[in-house]
Amino acid sequence: MASVAGSAEVWGYASGRVSPIPAAEGGGQELNLAALIHGHMAEELPWIKLFHADKSYAEFVNEVFFLSLDEEEAPPSAHVVEQLLQITPFAKTLLAQEWSKPWITTDGSGGLRLSWRRGARELRAVLLADTQQERYLYWQDGSEYGAIPNFGSATLFTRLRWLNGRNITESAA
């Protein structure tokens, strides 16, 4: 993505590939987000601040907004994108140059999958469109594996450091 710093890219979320669903049809979350982006609260959102300050994070966000989808493939739901934007700034900020861009795909049902792989270690953040289902963070190290349900931004940070070769118990300092 060539351009990263303007609000036009952000607007793309509300008016572009993540197609808004009219409130009458049960949608409307996109409109709320657009209001946040363009309203006075926008500058207080961590992801907006980071979007403007950090080129690699802006590229990551733009890729999410403009995912290359197959024909008839459901785009990520607003609920899922909002979760992603809540969870990722903390990890990106603390990891700084250690952050590596994930392979980003939909799950075919309005969810998002972020996949990282480094040697034998793998990490997959799975955000589901179904509000009845919790997001989870899958980790794998060779033949050991597990899933952390309803993970938060600190867990994502810890596991991304682990992916980079740190011990899971190592302190962030």
Place this chain on the structure above:
Amino acid sequence: MDETLQNRQPEIPCNEVLYRAALNKRHITPSGEVQVDLFLLRPDDEGMLSVFRKELVPLATVMAHFRSTKGVVTLLTGLVRDVGSALNRSIDVVPDEIPEIPGHAVIIGLPDRVQEQAKAEYAASLLRDQCRLITANERPQGG
């Protein structure tokens, strides 16, 4: 699939090669890396992952069967069954003939990605590690 189908059909030998078609961009990266998404069950799959038997159907026929494919991977039947051993469950490949195309089969016994998230992801990792991408973004000239 009929629940008794597994018992009525002759077993597929462990050395048989299987084709699995990658139909979505998310299945294969632009650099040609197969992604686990190709081996995760979706609601439409009804618990069965669709494959084709190389012994019974040419690759060109498999590719022509779909409107568009991003690539086709091969798997060895025995190694698919070994994934079951790694997860301490029965995973098998059984014939599932359909009228449109010969050689159709299904992988059964894979963990459900909603009910058994970690196991489903791990099984998909193992299948991804075993598969070989034999063609991407192009149709073969022959079978």
